[in-house]
Amino acid sequence: MxxxxxxxxxxxxxxxxxxxxxxxxxxxxxxxxxxxxxxxxxxxxxxxxxxxxxxxxxxxxxxxxxxxxxxxxxxxxxIGLIVTHIDDKGYLRIAAVGGQDPQQLVGQRVKLITKNGLVPGVIGKKPIHLIEADERSRAAKLKELTIDIGATDKDDALQAVRIGDVAVVDAEPLELRGGRVASxxxxxxxxxxxxxxxxxxxxxxxxxxxxxxxxxxxxxxxxxxxxxxxxxxxxxxxxxxxxxxxxxxxxxxxxxxxxxxxxxxxxxxxxxxxxxxxxxxxxxxxxxxxxxxxxxxxxxxxxxxxxxxxxxxxxxxxxxxxxxxxxxxxxxxxxxxxxxxxxxxxxxxxxxxxxxxxxxxxx
Incomplete structure (x- = not known):
């Protein structure tokens, strides 16, 4: 179905x-x-x-x-995310809108709702090669995550996004077997x-x-x-x-x-x-x-x-x-x-x- x-x-x-x-x-x-x-x-x-x-x-x-x-x-x-700070390098710091599990967010694409339309971004993480052994088993915290929109610095980021803009994960519905759908x-x-x-x-x-x-x-x-x-x-x-x-x-x-x-x-x-x-x-x-x-x-x-x-x-x-x-x-x-x-x-x-x-x- x-x-x-x-x-x-x-x-x-x-x-x-x-x-x-x-x-x-x-x-x-x-x-x-x-x-x-x-x-x-x-x-x-x-x-x-x-x-x-x-x-x-x-x-x-x-x-x-x-x-x-x-x-x-x-x-x-x-549920979603809200931009709380933009650092000097152009990364967006975020807080939760509703009940978020940070483990679900690492490595995700997102879309931000801004006054000028939708802006794409990603939530990245330090490569596993650079993560110390004692860090690998520790769950990520939301305050440690950032959205990368490709900005070169804070001024560049502010051309596209402002504090208070919100975001959701950018994931299309996926039809599975047996009439089931994931989204x-x-x-x-x-x-x-x-x-x-x-x-x-x-x-x-x-x-x-x-x-x-x-x-x-x-x-x-x-x-x-x-x-x-x-x-x-x-x-x-x-x-x-x-x-x-x-x-x-x-x-x-x-x-x-x-x-x-x-x-x-x-x-x-x-x-x-x-x-x-x-x-x-x-x-x-x-x-x-x-x-x-x-x-x-x-x-x-x-x-x-x-x-x-x-x-x-x-x-x-x-x-x-x-x-x-x-x-x-x-x-x-x-x-x-x-x-x-x-x-x-x-x-x-x-x-x-x-x-x-x-x-x-x-x-």
Missing amino acids: SLPPVLRDLLTAPGPSGREGIAAGVWRGHAEKFATLERDTFGSTVARVAGTSTEDGTSAGTSEGGVPSLAVVGHIDE RSMDNRIGSFVAYEVARLVAEQGGAPGEVQAWAVAREETGLHGAATTAHRVRPDIAVVVDVTFASDQPGVDTNEIGEHPLGSGPVVELGTPLHPWVGDRLIETAEAEGIPYTISATGRGTGTDADAINIAADGIPTGVIGVPLRYMHSVVETAQVEDILNAAKLIAAFAQGLTSDVDLLR
């Missing part, structure tokens, strides 16, 4: 937290073909597909006795793609009973901020957050800790303390009714996703979480199964079609 073109477009667009503009623009360019778009000053986008249960095409909401509106949420940002930024272009795809499927079906909103929210990797501000402003009746989760078939992981969610096992329905039980139960019922494979994960505290911000926004928004199994999270070779991604979208679209005006979310 090949990589969907829209997802490929999203995976190749740079957009670290706080500088999501290029990736968000790609997402909007596809979503505007079938939905009404709203942008905000935070960098988040909401794409609305009108419901069919009221005359004006909107949802009356549960408080008014109508079919509840549904927000499908994926974050558009990715940077799977976390969480997968989620923003699923949100887009749910809205597209619903629009293709002529709408769902209630309004369906696809959210591509900013700054999840640095604090769930875009989800919090969007939820405060939009206040949907129900939210389903889509993010990646740890695949259990990667070497070295403990299934006693994370459960069993191998690639190809379908979307993961999360149940637990911060999540609304009706939403989780209905997602499971829908998967079984539609013949969509799924697994279940559980949490007794937070989910580590935008759901942690959305479920306590406003007066409390009933929230569920769908995970897509992912190997090698927060690396340049994050690997997922395309079928799992598409099944997550099919599941949530069917969930949207099944919402009715008699849904009781009170607890």
Whole structure:
């Protein structure tokens, strides 16, 4: 199963937290073909597909006795790097944007987002011939790494880059055997793609009973901020957050800790303390009714996703979480199964079609 073109477009667009503009623009360019778009000053986008249960095409909401509106949420940002200093020789010193493992960065090509466009660079390291024996077993630290853009000195570097510019690893998606794909930024272009795809499927079906909103929210990797501000402003009746989760078939992981969610096992329905039980139960019922494979994960505290911000926004928004199994999270070779991604979208679209005006979310 090949990589969907829209997802490929999203995976190749740079957009670290706080500088999501290029990736968000790609997402909007596809979503505007079938939905009404709203942008905000935070960098988040909401794409609305009108419901069919009221005359004006909107949802009356549960408080008014109508079919509840549904927000499908994926974050558009990715982890990255930010330039903190430019030394006299023109090397760029960097800090992390989000959770970076420095071991993943050594030897990588990068692209910097600057006011004049994208600038290529590399993260090099002293040749092994020159590394002392006691250094070879020591893990690299981020503060020791630099980006080389080919500048001859600091003044030359400043012609192309300034302090505060951000960068991402420059790695194209790679299609593997068995319908699997490796790429940077799977976390969480997968989620923003699923949100887009749910809205597209619903629009293709002529709408769902209630309004369906696809959210591509900013700054999840640095604090769930875009989800919090969007939820405060939009206040949907129900939210389903889509993010990646740890695949259990990667070497070295403990299934006693994370459960069993191998690639190809379908979307993961999360149940637990911060999540609304009706939403989780209905997602499971829908998967079984539609013949969509799924697994279940559980949490007794937070989910580590935008759901942690959305479920306590406003007066409390009933929230569920769908995970897509992912190997090698927060690396340049994050690997997922395309079928799992598409099944997550099919599941949530069917969930949207099944919402009715008699849904009781009170607890």
